[in-house]
Amino acid sequence: MDTAAAAASSPETDTRREAIRVEDLHKSFGNLEVLKGVDLTAHQGDVVAIIGGSGSGKSTMLRCINFLETPSSGKIVIGGEEVVMRGDGSPANQKQIERIRTKLAMVFQQFNLWTHRTLLENVIEVPVHVLKVPKAEAIARAHELLNRVGLGGKEDTYPAYLSGGQQQRAAIARALAVDPSAMLFDEPTSALDPELVGEVLTVIRDLAAEGRTMLLVTHEMKFAREVANHVVYLYQGRIEEQGPPAEVFGNPQSDRLKQFLSSVA
Amino acid sequence: MISLKDLMQPHRIVMMLVFAGIVIWCAIALRWDWIPKYAPLALEGLWATVWILAVSTFFGFMLAVPLGLAQAVGPWYLSIPARTFCTIIRGTPLLLQIWLLYYGLGSLFPQFPWIRSSELWPYLRQAWPYAVLALTLSYAGYEGEVMRGAFSGVAKGQLEAAKSFGMPRFTMFRRIWLPQAVRNVLPTLGGETILQLKATPLVATITVMEIYAVSSRVRADTFIVYEPLLLLALVYMAIAGVIALAFRRLEKG
Numbered sequence: 286m287d288t289a290a291a292a293a294s295s296p297e298t299d300t301r302r303e304a305i306r307v308e309d310l311h312k313s314f315g316n317l318e319v320l321k322g323v324d325l326t327a328h329q330g331d332v333v334a335i336i337g338g339s340g341s342g343k344s345t346m347l348r349c350i351n352f353l354e355t356p357s358s359g360k361i362v363i364g365g366e367e368v369v370m371r372g373d374g375s376p377a378n379q380k381q382i383e384r385i386r387t388k389l390a391m392v393f394q395q396f397n398l399w400t401h402r403t404l405l406e407n408v409i410e411v412p413v414h415v416l417k418v419p420k421a422e423a424i425a426r427a428h429e430l431l432n433r434v435g436l437g438g439k440e441d442t443y444p445a446y447l448s449g450g451q452q453q454r455a456a457i458a459r460a461l462a463v464d465p466s467a468m469l470f471d472e473p474t475s476a477l478d479p480e481l482v483g484e485v486l487t488v489i490r491d492l493a494a495e496g497r498t499m500l501l502v503t504h505e506m507k508f509a510r511e512v513a514n515h516v517v518y519l520y521q522g523r524i525e526e527q528g529p530p531a532e533v534f535g536n537p538q539s540d541r542l543k544q545f546l547s548s549v550a
Numbered sequence: 551m552i553s554l555k556d557l558m559q560p561h562r563i564v565m566m567l568v569f570a571g572i573v574i575w576c577a578i579a580l581r582w583d584w585i586p587k588y589a590p591l592a593l594e595g596l597w598a599t600v601w602i603l604a605v606s607t608f609f610g611f612m613l614a615v616p617l618g619l620a621q622a623v624g625p626w627y628l629s630i631p632a633r634t635f636c637t638i639i640r641g642t643p644l645l646l647q648i649w650l651l652y653y654g655l656g657s658l659f660p661q662f663p664w665i666r667s668s669e670l671w672p673y674l675r676q677a678w679p680y681a682v683l684a685l686t687l688s689y690a691g692y693e694g695e696v697m698r699g700a701f702s703g704v705a706k707g708q709l710e711a712a713k714s715f716g717m718p719r720f721t722m723f724r725r726i727w728l729p730q731a732v733r734n735v736l737p738t739l740g741g742e743t744i745l746q747l748k749a750t751p752l753v754a755t756i757t758v759m760e761i762y763a764v765s766s767r768v769r770a771d772t773f774i775v776y777e778p779l780l781l782l783a784l785v786y787m788a789i790a791g792v793i794a795l796a797f798r799r800l801e802k803g
Contacts, residue, residue: 353710353713353714379719383716383718385716386713386714386715387716389714390714391711391714391715393707393710393711395707397705397707397708397711397712398708398711399708399712399730400708400730401726401729401733410725411717414717415715415716415717416722465714469714472780
């Protein structure tokens, strides 16, 4: 973790493979400019925590990376492959978007498990029907993953019968099933009851420890400080401050970040 | 299920006795001697009702899916025609639609020699294709509206999750969107299918020999009025019961 943190803080000397690069990303909804030129690079194995107040554009940025929102302008490079855009920023190649999305597994605030399918079916859905993995293989892997997130034995349960924490852990298993090169977490614990947050964070912590590349939009400052090797603070659509967690949290430079940290502490 | 003990409540026993009394009275006091003579025709009519219902609801639903989708998320050049179609179908009586197709289209076709000499002519000169077409379009119009609501009603996050994993659009439609939409409106579709059943007697007016037409024939031939109608009511109730059970099964499964 320490070496990774050191590497992230000095990108010029970084030789690890780049996973996600965002350059000058703009996004407007009508007249409202939510992102005003964001640059961000995550290398393989990086855990980047994105923090910021409500309306700062952190979720929008995450959603732009896999094109759930279409950027207004800017450049997005995933695993060395630049996403082809039309002049207006919208993607020009649906096939490319779909291919890139299979490498970027997303975990949502509201879990978004498919309610008409059991946990097992949720986990094998994308491997079987998108990635064309043989079904038996996908099922064996799904059992492994569900066990790993502590949901062994719940394979045939429908999401509606599970707690929020269980649903989110299942959603993480579903994301892992596609063997993603990077994972995008969009406030994964914000919709959970306080006593259920811990079980989800434990799973995410394990993933960070095994060297997964992750972008994590979160309100859990303590958690961000603990697992991230790079922290980005967004304010009104711009990156106000970024750096290793020890510096961002321990020695914030900008007044806004100081204020933000004191308000959430 | 109701247990035997529940059935043996005094008020239930009285009700059952009253019902049995009515059935026995009907069997003894009313005239049923026409049945053997008309049974073969009635079976044919029953079959006609069932297959016309099945075919028109099946193809009607196949049309309702794109009609609903076009209205829910389609571009204007698809959504406007779809909405117009549904509005016209729902805004005019089915009887009128059947007659317009049969007497309008049906009398237009013979004027074209190439239609008269085509392979389809033996079918186009009969009544049932117009009956099936009218019922299919009617079901499509009503269910198109139901499906519009069903497609819009599927939570956005469900589709976003599919998109975020790179699921191609058609796969997403087939695996996530359509199953969730249909599941949400199954009770409505069940009710609408029973309504469709009860709309089928209208095709008797263009000479299709379904079960209602058979009962009319009995009345015209024998001047017996009530008995064929009573039996007819029973038949419709039985079919409606089967439809209701089938949909209840689907809802659970």
